[in-house]
Amino acid sequence: MHSGPKHTGRTGRPPRLSQETIIFAAQDLLAAEGTRGLSMRRLARELDSTPMALYHHVRDKDDLLLLLLEEHARTIPRPALPEDPRDRMITAGQLLHDVLAGCPWIVEVLASDDLMAKSALWIVEAIVDSAVECGLSPEGAVDAYRAIWYYTAGELLIRVSRERRTAEASRPSHRDQTFATLSPDAYPRLSSLAGQWPELTRRDTHRQSLEALVDGLLARV
Amino acid sequence: MHSGPKHTGRTGRPPRLSQETIIFAAQDLLAAEGTRGLSMRRLARELDSTPMALYHHVRDKDDLLLLLLEEHARTIPRPALPEDPRDRMITAGQLLHDVLAGCPWIVEVLASDDLMAKSALWIVEAIVDSAVECGLSPEGAVDAYRAIWYYTAGELLIRVSRERRTAEASRPSHRDQTFATLSPDAYPRLSSLAGQWPELTRRDTHRQSLEALVDGLLARV
DNA sequence: ACCTGAACACCGTTCAAGT
């Protein structure tokens, strides 16, 4: 609303584009079509502009992704965490997961850049802090955080690609074919589970595994 | 060496290309330049051929990746596993990791397709089987396998991108900048660790975390 | 059967120019 241009330009029409409008358009594109839908050219088209106009407001595509990351991190709620350090560790880990599950494109960015949005670092702080309070050394607490982050990132990345794949639903799934032709002698467990495999792997078991991981990590003090 | 063409062609010169030569060239490309180096056009250029010639031996790029996956899986050794089911579970999990760590491009393929090469399924069988022997239900064993797989995939994916990033080493790492400007009041743990963060996160802690995860999963019987 | 060339519909980004 306070859309007065910041420059004291004595000439010319007001800018048509801004970081803000670009970010909003990019969010729409991501929500509608996922990471694959977001390209500089496509974004420009959506804004009735040219690819190069964007580069006036954003350094490059990576910079745009960073801005999107910060924007999302700003919107996440910040609930009170449990007192008990083990519970706090699990709750924070769950939060890390939930915050990202809502927009999984972010995980691809996070994984591909190893960067954390500053506005989400309080979750990392909470995990490391509760781990220390549980008796881990500072180094051990960082290791524990990393294990949780790897597990979370893997879960989200694989879930995203599974959903993308089943959405496209092109061929009869290489995996199902593989399972169908499994020799019961060589693979007794897998072939006896072959029929249930799809539904078994689709279940949401994140919470239980997170608890198991945390308990396992804390058992080593 | 047994390079006789399979067709009984009564005409024409022998085929210049074959799945075999294509796969070898693709492996070289991947080894030399990673996933980003592998494109159909680039591969054709490397083979002194045209992009379209490849499509005669391979359905599309995904098919080529699948062939590469199978080829790699065939080469992995198959060591004897420990008798003790917990040890076997950990050893198999470690194996899953090690087999993939050697060619991390594979993880990107695996994650993006949720497919397992048939020749590597014995590792999955070993994990699920040992989990059942440890007292988990078949469903619980699958859940345990998935937790291990998510953790492993996350670790590898993030490691690959970290290595790629530090190799390119363009800017002074957004993450380091973020850590440097952390307020000690709001982030006491993280800011006290800020200086050590790079080396702490570079350490290989896979084995310990895997053991923690397995023990945590087995503790829930 | 095996390969080529031209084409289609895309990418991210640079550079020189317009207002």
Added chain:
DNA sequence: ACCTGAACACCGTTCAAGT
């Protein structure tokens, strides 16, 4: 300051044609 157009160096893939 802000935007445009043309260009560069790429993608995966289809289609029609050559031998």
